Amino acid sequence: MAKFTENQLNDYRYPPSYTEEQKLANSETQVKEAIKGSSALRNKTTKTFGQGSYANDTNVKNNSDVDINVRLDASIFVQLPNGKTDADYGYSDSNYTFSAYRQDVYHALVDYFGSKYVKDNNKCITILPDSTRVETDVVPTLKFVRYDSETAKVEGVKFISNSGQSIVNFPLQHIENGKWKNSQTQKRFKRLTRIYRRIRYKMIDDGIPVGDNITSFLLECLVWNVPNSIFNDYDNWTDRLKESIRHIYTKTTNVEDCKNWGEVSELLYLFVGRKWSVKDVNDYMLQMWNYLEY
Known part of the structure; x- marks a missing residue:
């Protein structure tokens, strides 16, 4: 369960x-x-x-x-x-x-x-x-x-x-792109981002050793790179959350599959010159999946 x-x-x-x-x-x-x-x-x-x-x-x-x-x-x-x-x-x-x-x-x-x-x-x-x-x-x-x-x-x-x-x-482009994706996903982009952030806080409160590199900004960018179909094709938050974690984990298993991911502004690469790495994200997705008992 x-x-x-x-x-x-x-x-x-x-x-x-x-x-x-x-x-x-x-x-x-x-x-x-x-x-x-x-x-x-x-x-x-x-x-x-x-x-x-x-x-x-x-x-x-x-x-x-x-x-x-x-x-x-x-x-x-x-x-x-x-x-x-x-x-x-x-x-x-x-x-x-x-x-x-x-x-x-x-x-x-x-x-x-x-x-x-x-x-x-x-x-x-x-x-x-x-x-x-x-x-x-x-x-x-x-x-x-x-x-x-x-x-x-x-x-x-x-x-x-x-x-x-x-x-x-590029904060202003970040804001506009976030609004756009939210409109394309029946307002679910920002809602799923909040769920990711709340779970991170819950993990920390429960003594789970979440790495310092897993920031709120990073989580929003990861959700940004989730296909719109995952937001729109499932009718409950449990499935949207599960499938989004599965997508991010799968894509970050191989660096080549996510090397072109951008932050929400789409003007900077998500994994170039950052304090976090692809492995950090992949490890966290597995850690999050296990914490959620999926």
Whole structure:
């Protein structure tokens, strides 16, 4: 007999409660107010928006926090085609560096929330929770322009961690693609993603040694790579979950079968330059299958 009933899986598909959702929304609003009120940033062109599970509507009950991107558009990181220079595309160096911008965002948050609530971390600036908001990770970024050919380009974001690591992602494309797949699967893409995330938390709570590389982001990307037929051709969550695990496990048994899998944005490969490996995923799928007693 399976570990969780159909009714339990059905419950796991739901997002946070209204009260939690309100705190999530408050967090984003407060960050926007902090940036708007900064004298150093007031005349800069910035865009503040949610990303991660909150913005993608895949967060789960009682494990909700917020990732907020504060993107500066005045200074830009560019990845040009081979043999091309900034001058070929009209780009010029800016005197306003990323490190200076990150400091301005940090000070804007301290001025608004108070220093006791703001913690400067390696990849983000964390705002601690209070009665009106959840814990919030603010990521200062610059617009990133990647030329895939001399004329074709895509826009994302890039930032540099305090340890010097450069990180590129495409959060807005991730959001749009997630909406699209959700519409193609009768809203089951995001619901199945929540089920995967809830089970991971259950495994951790039950003392199962889930590897640090198995992140919530990775789980969403794995569900993204599940064929729409698995969402649409089965009439219950037990079968959708079982068949999706079976698919991911089978495809990650051989690296060649999943080497072209992308993250949800479909602008970065899922298994290139990541902290997780194909073997990590394959091992976890077996671990998850056994935990669920299938």
